[in-house]
Amino acid sequence: MVTYTDEIRKTAKKLLEDKTVDVFIGYKKGTVPMMNEPVLVSDADKADTLYWDSFCGLNLCNYLTKRTDRIGILATGCNSRNIVTHIIENQIKRDQLYIVGIPCTGMIDHRAVLRAVKEREILEVTENGDSFTVKGNDFNETFDKKEYLQANCKTCTHRNPVEYDEVIGTPFEEQEVSEAYRDVEKIKGMASDKKWDFFTQMISNCIRCYACRNACPLCYCPTCFVDESGPQWVGKSIDPTDTMTFHILRAYHCAGRCTDCGACERACPVGIPVRQFTRKLNKDVFDLFKWEAGLSLDERPPLDVYRPDDYNDFIR
């Protein structure tokens, strides 16, 4: 990780100095443990604020839309796929970007770590290759990183960036994941009333802060459907129907576009596993169209296009 940080700083400095880019988007070390803050560096001298560790969970792609300058940006596998999605959805131009790829080893689930130390306050986390050490006032514990990865990182099969101008570190072999959708299958197997109970229970804590939506790079619409007033699709109160409507429609809007970067789930202040919605659609889109989002600059997501020769009879 230290090497990544150094490399990132060096690369950003070089790019800013030789004016390849006007700005560089990366992370800086956060003010609280297990939290880094996205940062925009426009001055080569400030490249040293850049930082990298396994808590860079927020998707940097969020910061690309509507920019007109030349941008250097860090991209892990999923983030690079979101950049591709942004390019094909006209949110940014490829030639505006200098993508610095990072073969990602996965992000650590800070909530799992908290649980592991029984909610005692963590004051410092240090990483050391495949393990990390957590320090508090009266404890000091070391964990195997693999065990504490975010759920999406555990099943990730695109850790290497798919679109980049330069890579930091060495791309490694992608992991083989079996039964990546075991959770989805489990829900699919439930009786419909059980399923409904499951989802109702799942979102019961939702406070409609829209952190999941806003943390998602796919949600760039100037006016979200939840904010439309003519007609008003979704009520503003915390009526469970409205909340469910929000979550289901949000997921549908992401169908075929989601890269399972996990930003939504990580951002949720009340810990709702919102990926349960998007994952089901990711699976369906894969099963139906053999499609994974953000792997190609030439093709649009299957639900975005109309084909008169669609293989499904029903559409003809």
Place this chain on the structure above:
Amino acid sequence: MTLKLFAKEQWLTTLEGLKESYKIFVPVRDGDFHTFMPLDEGKKPDFDYPNTRLSPKSLIYPQSERIFEYSLDESAPDAHILKETEKDYSPRAIVGIRPCDAHAFKIVELNFDSPEYKDPWWVQRYESTVLIGLGCNDPVSTCFCTSVGGGPFDEDGLDVILYDLGESYLAKGLTDKGEDFLAKAKGRTKADDASIKRAEELAKSASDKISVNVPVDRLKDKVINELFAASFWEEVAFSCINCGTCTYLCPTCWCFDIQDEVIGKEGDRIKNWDSCMFPLFTLHGSGHNPRDNKFQRVRQRFMHKLKYYVDKYDNGVQCSGCGRCVRYCPVNIDIREVCKLMNSYRSD
């Protein structure tokens, strides 16, 4: 001012006994977090907690509150007439509330209960609620109550404060409402001097544990327009994703919106939390939006809390130092850092 001692092993029984007089809310562990729940909902109270994830403001000021109902059925005799929705103002007690959150109610009170205007629903619910505080023996690293006029054992806004002495709670009545609560509480014994002494020591050591110092002393001296035009806002706002987490978790954010919802012929007028982080917050009917971009909205939030409120009420900042926004912001925007920037800002 009464001082009473409650043995911890008897504490739950004591609370059960009070259920006749109050609807009692206690901190309960819910998944990874703590939250206030009514005592009778089958979950065990857990007073050994840093703080709740959501502030208890929703107990006085619900996220969504139906205030009126009406019918659009022309054949109904009361068609189009607003009828107030029945609300429950019976006495309630929030037991275990942290001093910062109680302090927050005092900050907010200036807005909801002013000489010019009173929000009847907020006021009635606040008045019917007794706040039984629990001092913080072990403040966490994001706590900065001491910087904003509070403290881990601050009594402002509380009716009773509890000191956790290990085996027992020392309860100190602070108001008439609080005294009344203690009088009804069974299983109390008179506090001995040793306990009182230990409580004092606890309070002191807790205060010392808060090392963070967020300077707010010069905010009032700044010129609003200069601060408004400060160059750091773009940088502060860069990482913000404009979610409502900070405002919805904040015990002092009070903004709301009134919405009508009609299903079929039955309509409700509902008061909902709103957030200055949302573009819709300031969208005009004309389509114009005076706070059309992110940095304007981020600036508004901090300016409101740390400057407008300060200037308007002369009551310190609109922040109780609970640290929730720092802890839960998905992009780590830290109000303590922003406050430092504002407090030390100099326009050159």
Place this chain on the structure above:
Amino acid sequence: MPDEVMGSVLVVGGGIAGMQSALDLADSGYYVYLLEKGPSIGGSMAKLDKTFPTNDCAM
């Protein structure tokens, strides 16, 4: 019988072919007399259930 070319056409038969001819001609600016011996137009196609190879309804 006038000397100049008449801007009208007589179409004999109100089946699918006759109807299509009539429509094309009318849309092209000619007056059309569509002649059908039965009480309604449609011809044989109107009796078909579905049409090959798309299985579209003939109606």
Place this chain on the structure above:
Amino acid sequence: MDKCIACGLCAEKCPKKVDDLYNENLIKRKAAYVEYAQAVPLKYAIDKDNCIYFKKGKCRACEKFCPTDAINLEEKEEELSIHAGAIILAPGFTAFDPSEYLTYKYAKHPNVVTSFEFERILSATGPFQGHLVRPSDHKEPKKIAWLQCIGSRDINQCDTGYCSSVCCMYAIKEAVVAKEHAGSDLDCAIFFMDMRTHGKDFDRYYDDAKEKNGVRFIRSRVPTIESVEGSDELIIPYVNENGDISEESFDMVVLSVGLKTSPELIALAEKLGIDLTEGKLCQTASFHPVSTSKEGIYVCGAFAGPKDIPQSVIEASSAAAKAGACLSVSRNTMTREKKVPEEKNVTGDRPRIGVFVCQCGINIGGVVDVPGVRDYAESLPFVEYVTDNLFSCSTDTQDIMAQVIKENNLNRIVVAACTPKTHEPLFQETLISVGLNKYLFEMTNIRNQDSWVHKDEPDMATQKAKDLVRMAVAKVALVEPLVEPELDVDERALVIGGGISGMASAKSLSDQGYNVDIVERSAQLGGMALNLFRTWKGEDIQKNLSELIESIETDSNIKIHLDTELSSVEGFVGNFKTTLNSNGKQEVVEHGIAVIATGANESRPDEYLYGEDSRVVTHLELDQMFMNNDPSLKDIKTAVFIQCVGSREPDRPYCSKVCCTHSIESALYLKELNPNMNIYVLYRDIRTYGEREYIYRKARLAGIMFIRFSVDEKPKVSKDNDVLKIELWDPILEETVVIKADLLALASAIVSYKDEKLAQFFKVPLNEDGFFVEKHAKLGPSEFATDGVFLCGMAHYPKPIDESIAQALAASSRAVTLLAKKTIHVGGTVAEVNPLFCSSCGVCVSICPYSAPSFIEEGPFTGRAEVNPVLCKGCGLCVASCRSGALNLKGFGEGQLMAMINQI
């Protein structure tokens, strides 16, 4: 007739029951009748041959009960004399009457039906409401057989020697649909001689029927059908492919009857003085496929040879083009235009809704409490006027409605009556007549979708009617006047392709008075036809072709661009701007329409020693030898033709359509050159459809040998000491035969150019074989779904010269319907973008089948989407797909539909 409102009371009261011809006499109807429910015009008629009044002079029940006095029994036959500039004959066909074949027991056994009767049995509007049952006992059949070529390809029992061309396909369709109705357990067997599925996508349909639907195909000519004593079953004895005699029992037998010309029609032809063919069909020439022998009389449809619907539709348009060409100087001299009052501006006015509830005689009023619905409507918001009418659609009611709208200053109208699909235009006319925008109207269907389908539940039906009216009122209050923008049409045409189709189309457009640019990629006009010798009718192709080329070259309306390709296309219907590239030189042509006639190519075989032995040639190479009078031809002792080389194979599953006829024609020519030549045609199915069958017969009589092979056991061609040897299994002799050939002609497949660039330019689709996809397989065969772009010739599908020319004429006819208007109106129901909400994601741009949305290229909203209303068809796909809610569909807006949903 104007008074009839199709209430059906006359039929209900008519005491006389007669056979229902529409349902092939399978059931009865009344003597006062309408042919079928969707008949146009939807007016009841009296069947004079059966009516009691006309027979016996009394009854008149219909007249008594008719509520609108529409029946005039005293009406006399009139003789009218019509002056017309041209005549088009589209008289259709009569089905062959199989009673002539006694062995098939059609007249005797109820379960032997004709294919047309079977169509009615399958139909939801048929005698059994679409429930598949056999006529004898109304039981569901378990096994059905189809016998092909009943009254076709038969000069023994009837004198119809030609192939009826459509029966193979319709039999397969009936079998597939029957299985759809009855479930996959139904056993369907088709007894045939050659399977003639030569049309576009037909072979795929055949393959699917066999493989996916499990229809059985048995190659055998069945001589007789046996009935079983004491049972409704039927036995079919037949010779199977191994030559053994076997038999099978069926519950039902369908006779696939052929298409014939009726005796009256033969008489009419005689009266008109037009020539008929051997098969009593209208005589036409390959280069003039819709012209009869008499000038000014044109023909289309089955009278000019048995054919399917798309080919009939093509010929219909061709005939119109030919008629149009000879009358073009008189265009628009006899047509009339309507005058309409100026439109009132109601924008911003408070809605003032008028609700008209229709009784439709007893059709609605007999079930729904119409006055109740009317009174209920009065209580709804913005409703200013309500009434109910006995018949809302009658002319006098329309006058009253117009009056009411004016008097009450109504600005939104709801009619609760029958279906908008038939009556919406009528009421919209009334709105237009009082100066209201026609989109300020909403119709709700309380007849077809309420009173007729809930007749036993009047209370519920009334409640439903109220709900529907409430929904319609909620929507109409929010509708706005919509404009239908008018657009000038550039009256020039661009034809792409200088082959026979392109030239014929260009010539036809020029003949109808339009300027044409014709683009050809090669250095000369003529295309594939330059390589062809003779048509199956014996016409000299080169002679006809050079005449056509000359007529193009000397035509002042036509500008020829040789060695030219398209490099870009901008614009849309009425206003295209195309850049042509000729050897690097760019030229821009502006045109209102485009015809794609880019043709197809002959494939180069990679089997049968082609390219390795000079004696192995393709059809085009053989024709070249014919045209060159190659002296070696006379020395040939044995010539062999192999069919389906690269066609009807897994990689290319379509039939190239022309090869069977071409091989036989070539074989006959070889016989002409040397009557002693041994000629073998190795084939899978001989597909000499229509009167082409005659040359197949002629070839057999001339001693040409036909040997069938299957795709799994193709002939083996080898070279042994310079002897060209062809080995194959002969199913008749049941042994392997070896032929030593001096000439081997391969019927190589016709392949598309897969012109993806052109498809992209005009936003038109290609199918998986690379041929262009027409607008509609049946009803739009020579045009594209993209307005203003037309299609003809082999770019559409392999086809012979006569069909190519017919389609070329059809494309020009369809194009002229646009060009003649000079301006086009675009529908008001189109999508529009609110750029403030647009997020530039591009979903609308990529999802629209008509390419209506695009990105704005300059100005404050650069990068956001906009919709070109001219291209928009109003389907709303983009609207539903827009995540940002930036799109709205006028007339079906979110607010309007939500208002309806709110009122459910």
Place this chain on the structure above:
Amino acid sequence: MTDWEPKITTFLCNWCSYGAADLAGVSRLQYPPDFRVIRVPCSGRVSPKFILAAFRHGSDGVWVSG
């Protein structure tokens, strides 16, 4: 349960299913009167939001046909 009538919101494509519903009428096929039809220009017009809205307004079932 026997008195209960479901409320079914139906979105029918103008070009096919709406015509089919008309034809059902022409053929006098009888079916329960629980459907409320909303005519749309194409089933592609039906946004998922309409379906959810229909449920929200008390529909027991939603049928989209095209």
